[in-house]
Amino acid sequence: xxxxxxxxxxxxxxxxxxxxxxxxxxxxxxxxxxxxxxxxxxxxxxxxxxxxxxxxxxxxxxxxxxxxxxxxxxxxxxxxxxxxxxxxxxxxxxxxxxxxxxxxxxxxxxxxxxxxxxxxxxxxxxxxxxxxxxxxxxxxxxxxxxxxxxxxxxxxxxxxxxxxxxxxxxxxxxxxxxxxxxxxxxxxxxxxxxxxxxxxxxxxxxxxxxxxxxxxxxxxxxxxxxxxxxxxxxxxxxxxxxxxxxxxxxxxxxxxxxxxxxxxxxxxxxxxxxxxxxxxxxxxxxxxxxxxxxxxxxxxxxxxxxxxxxxxxxxxxxxxxxxxxxxxxxxxxxxxxxxxxxxxxxxxxxxxxxxxxxxxxxxxxxxxxxxxxxxxxxxxxxxxxxxxxxxxxxxxxxxxxxxxxxxxxxxxxxxxxxxxxxxxxxxxxxxxxxxxxxxxxxxxxxxxxxxxxxxxxxxxxxxxxxxxxxxxxxxxxxxxxxxxxxxxxxxxxxxxxxxxxxxxxxxxxxxxxxxxxxxxxxxxxxxxxx
Numbered sequence: 001x002x003x004x005x006x007x008x009x010x011x012x013x014x015x016x017x018x019x020x021x022x023x024x025x026x027x028x029x030x031x032x033x034x035x036x037x038x039x040x041x042x043x044x045x046x047x048x049x050x051x052x053x054x055x056x057x058x059x060x061x062x063x064x065x066x067x068x069x070x071x072x073x074x075x076x077x078x079x080x081x082x083x084x085x086x087x088x089x090x091x092x093x094x095x096x097x098x099x100x101x102x103x104x105x106x107x108x109x110x111x112x113x114x115x116x117x118x119x120x121x122x123x124x125x126x127x128x129x130x131x132x133x134x135x136x137x138x139x140x141x142x143x144x145x146x147x148x149x150x151x152x153x154x155x156x157x158x159x160x161x162x163x164x165x166x167x168x169x170x171x172x173x174x175x176x177x178x179x180x181x182x183x184x185x186x187x188x189x190x191x192x193x194x195x196x197x198x199x200x201x202x203x204x205x206x207x208x209x210x211x212x213x214x215x216x217x218x219x220x221x222x223x224x225x226x227x228x229x230x231x232x233x234x235x236x237x238x239x240x241x242x243x244x245x246x247x248x249x250x251x252x253x254x255x256x257x258x259x260x261x262x263x264x265x266x267x268x269x270x271x272x273x274x275x276x277x278x279x280x281x282x283x284x285x286x287x288x289x290x291x292x293x294x295x296x297x298x299x300x301x302x303x304x305x306x307x308x309x310x311x312x313x314x315x316x317x318x319x320x321x322x323x324x325x326x327x328x329x330x331x332x333x334x335x336x337x338x339x340x341x342x343x344x345x346x347x348x349x350x351x352x353x354x355x356x357x358x359x360x361x362x363x364x365x366x367x368x369x370x371x372x373x374x375x376x377x378x379x380x381x382x383x384x385x386x387x388x389x390x391x392x393x394x395x396x397x398x399x400x401x402x403x404x405x406x407x408x409x410x411x412x413x414x415x416x417x418x419x420x421x422x423x424x425x426x427x428x429x430x431x432x433x434x435x436x437x438x439x440x441x442x443x444x445x446x447x448x449x450x451x452x453x454x455x456x457x458x459x460x461x462x463x464x465x466x467x468x469x470x471x472x473x474x475x476x477x478x479x480x481x482x483x484x485x486x487x488x489x490x491x492x493x494x495x496x497x498x499x500x501x502x503x504x505x506x507x508x509x510x511x512x513x514x515x516x517x518x519x520x521x522x523x524x525x526x527x528x529x530x
Contacts, residue, residue, distance in 0.1 A: 025162040025276065028085060028155045028283045029068065030078050036067035044070075046397035047369040047433065048325030055328060056293045060285045062109075068286045072376040076310055076391060082287075082378025083306045084153030089287050094156070097145035098284060104138035105281050114238060115266075120245040122252050122259060125266045129182055132272050136176045139277065143167045159280060166274060175272060178265055185258045191251050200243065202250035290379050297382065300331060305385030307375045311429060313390075314463060317343035320384035323367040324374075327382065338497040340364055341383075344463065348481050350454065352474045353467045354504040355485025360497035361467045362399075362435050364483070368465045369397055369433040390463055392431040396422045399435040411440040416449075423456050432457060432464040439469065451476055471504035 026032075044050040049069075057065040073079050089095050108131050115128035146160045166172055190205040240248060252259040294304055303320050319341035327337045338360065342351055351368070353361045374381045375389040398418055415437045426432060434453070438446040450466075450473050457464045458479050466473065474482035482504050488494040 025155075025158040028159060028280055029286060030073070030081050031154075032078075035071040036064075037070040038067050040066070040070050041395070043369060043373075043395050043397035043433070046399040046435070047366050047373070048323065049370060049373060051325045051328070052293075052370070056289045059292070060289050063282045063285045065282075065285055065289055068283070069377060072373060072392075072395070073378065074391075074393065079309050079376065079378045079391070081154060085155045085287055086291070086378065086380060087306065088151055088153045088156050089291055094149055094151065095288075095291070097142065097149060099288065100145065101138055101142040102281055102284060102288070104134060104141070108134040108138065118239055120240055120248060122248050122262070123240055123245070125259075125262045126186070128266050128270075129179060129262065132175065132179045132269060133183065135273060136172075136179065139163065139167060139172070140176075162276065166277070172274075175269060178269075182258075182262055182265055185261070189251065189255050189258060191254060193247060200247065202247055202254065204254055294380060294382070296331060297327065300337075302327070302337060302382060303384040304380040305383055305387055306380055307371075307383070307385070307387035307389050309375050309389050309391045311391040314349065314461075315343075315345050316389050316463070317341070317345075318371060318381075318383045318387040318389070321367055321371055321387075322382050323363045324370055324382055325366065326363055339383075340367065340497075340499050342368065342481075342483065342499075342501075344481060347479055349461060349479040350457065350464045350466060350477075351481050351483055352454075352504075353465065353483050353485070353499065354469065354471050354474060355499075356487070356495065359485030359487075359495045360499060361485050363497070364485075364499050365399075365433050365435045365465050365467050369395060369431070372431050390431065391429075392463070393427060393429040394425065395431045395433070396426055397433045397435075398422060398437055399433075400437055400439065412438065415440070419453060423453075423460075426457070426460055426462055428461045430460070430462045432462055434464065434466040436467050436469065443470075446470060447472055454480070474504040 040050060040053070044053070053066050053069045056069070057063075073082070089098065111127055111131050111134070115124050115131055118124045118127060143163045146156075146163065149160075151157045151160060192203050192205045192208065194201045194203070298304060302322070307318070320339045321341055322337050322339045330337050340360070342364075344351070353364055355361055371381050371383065371387075372389050372392060373395055375387075376391065381387065398415075400415075419434075419437065422432060438449045441449070447470055450468060450470055454464075454466065454473060454476060458477055474480055481501060483499045483501050484504055486496050486498045486500045488496040
């Protein structure tokens with residue numbers, strides 16, 4: 001279900017902040033309303049994108065970011081908008097300013113529950129005041145940090161303008177002045193506590209001498225420089241115990257004006273965050289999360305680039321690309337990541353992949369789908385530039401699945417039903433990724449069904465990748481490009497996991513094994529005695 005992000009704050013808060021809203025900034029994710037889709041697309045599991053997104057959003061669970069990765073963009077300008085922000089945030093000084101702001105707000109939000117859950121009313125009000133102060137400090141510091149930076153993205157430029165106007169707005173200034181005055185008033189309160197047996201009394205402090213200064217002066221002559229500190233650091237616990245709460249209540253009774261102002265401040269500014277600030281804090285983590293996720297890959301020497309994405313042409317190309325889901329596992333295991341590439345030009349629309357089992361064909365298909373989806377989000381993709389992708393309307397996948405006892409259809413029947421559903425929904429602007437289907441039927445039937453499937457995709461003029469064991473499918477149309485999983489040249493029986501653009505040869509793997517064990521026709525003739 002698609003849910004546009006909306007402001008859900010009280011009207012009074014929004015009215016008070018109207019001056020700041022005159023700035024053009026709406027969302028750091030794009031110029032229109034952002035779309036957050038809770039349910040992941042059907043293709044995610046097949047393409048391994050569910051694993052990728054889970055790894056990206058795991059450190060930022062409180063922001064509910066996954067839905068932003070579920071919604072692909074439909075316009076070139078929207079993608080360029082996000083790419084601009086990504087490029088800005090790839091600059092260390094800009095990222096430091098933005099990350100510092102979000103960290104301050106994160107600390108503030110961690111304290112906010114104490115403003116509602118603390119037992120004592122005065123304590124709740126003080127935690128609320130503390131949260132307001134941290135919020136204001138975060139905004140002011142962000143304004144100071146962004147001012148000298150060379151921002152090139154429309155999103156961050158407009159955000160900086162919004163922050164500048166917000167800091168200078170009358171409502172924000174009044175909020176910060178009230179908070180600062182309350183802090184000064186609270187700090188000026190002095191009181192004396194007298195403990196006599198089980199009785200504790202609180203009274204105003206009436207010009208009593210400060211014995212701390214006198215004691216330090218008396219013992220100053222015994223100071224012998226730096227010595228070992230034997231004092232025990234007692235843990236600082238959040239929240240007051242019942243005795244401390246009663247003392248605080250007595251102090252409030254002795255200073256009704258200050259604590260009355262504190263209560264009034266809480267009532268007036270119970271919701272104090274500007275909705276666009278709160279929105280930015282959430283949405284910017286779409287960028288932070290992705291850049292943090294790909295950072296270890298970059299440190300390991302893997303390339304990422306900002307591709308061009310367009311629906312004006314179906315010419316696509318990419319080099320040095322890899323499957324992120326597999327790459328994440330290999331990176332954690334400190335193993336090498338194999339890169340591949342592909343390209344389609346002119347009337348070419350389909351890539352049919354053949355070759356030996358376990359040769360990287362399925363990984364290639366997943367990579368093809370991942371790259372198109374990530375490019376449609378405005379994310380840097382795992383590839384060397386320049387890269388170019390087609391801006392699709394929908395991305396479909398059909399990977400072989402194990403039979404489900406809850407499904408009364410047979411495996412072939414299930415393949416046909418799923419493929420029929422895809423062909424019904426796909427358009428000329430769709431991308432379709434198919435991985436080894438119709439393997440449960442005879443060779444003749446599989447060949448017939450495979451041709452029918454590709455023929456219908458060809459009539460649609462959709463871009464497609466098809467992994468198959470049927471070499472004949474690579475030759476059925478001029479729109480088809482054949483790619484073959486290559487073998488390791490140093491060991492003909494081993495896989496290189498590299499895919500080559502060349503004609504399919506079903507004998508390649510069998511001949512390689514025969515060559516390795518010297519049982520080819522040539523070897524056998526040499527070994528047979530004349």
